[in-house]
Amino acid sequence: MGKADDVYTPEQRALIRKMTVGDDTPEQRAKLDKARRAIDDYVAIRDNQKRPPWAEGPQKLASPDAKAKSKPEPTPARASKPLPRRKPGPRPKKDWPKFVKKKVRSLKLSGKPIPTAPAFLQLCENELEHQPDIRQMQRLLKALRA
Incomplete structure (x- = not known):
């Protein structure tokens, strides 16, 4: 054995082997996959690659009948482009x-x-x-x- 093997104790080597080999149970793997998907969704929302679920609105959760009866969303009064800034104060007389x-x-x-x-x-x-x-x-x- 080389010098690198002498650095770790047998307990540490067993723990490293367990972490790298993946002796996970199916429940642990499912839990990790669910956490990975949640992280991927969060990153996609942050990077504007995916719409956030709260921006979908109640129509996504409602039934098709309720969707037909609901009122359409009002359009915003302001345009998407902001107005150019003016100098403050009254104009000179x-x-x-x-x-x-x-x-x-x-x-x-x-x-x-x-x-x-x-x-x-x-x-x-x-x-x-x-x-x-x-x-x-x-x-x-x-x-x-x-």
Whole structure:
């Protein structure tokens, strides 16, 4: 005998032989086959190769007479494709961002300095009769200066 055989005790060798040879009773084999099928079903459902049994609905379990009497399932109101996401918040009034962009562009082209946000707020009030939030104006000017 070689060195590999000396690693295991006789009890361990008998246990390994029993596990590998398969001295299972028919009941044990049936139990193992049922567990293997359950695992295979679970994996198939997880990988979308098989519909889950709870998605089949009550028609699968009901008799053919009950199937004919049951009401059809309502179709979902929403489409399968989700709607594209919009930016949160209300839309700008009087399109003041476009007005400010035009003014900043003309000032840049003429080489003049760009005024501060409060100055642009007053300009919007005078020209568009709408004064936006100062923080929104600061963010827009920061983006335009970059």
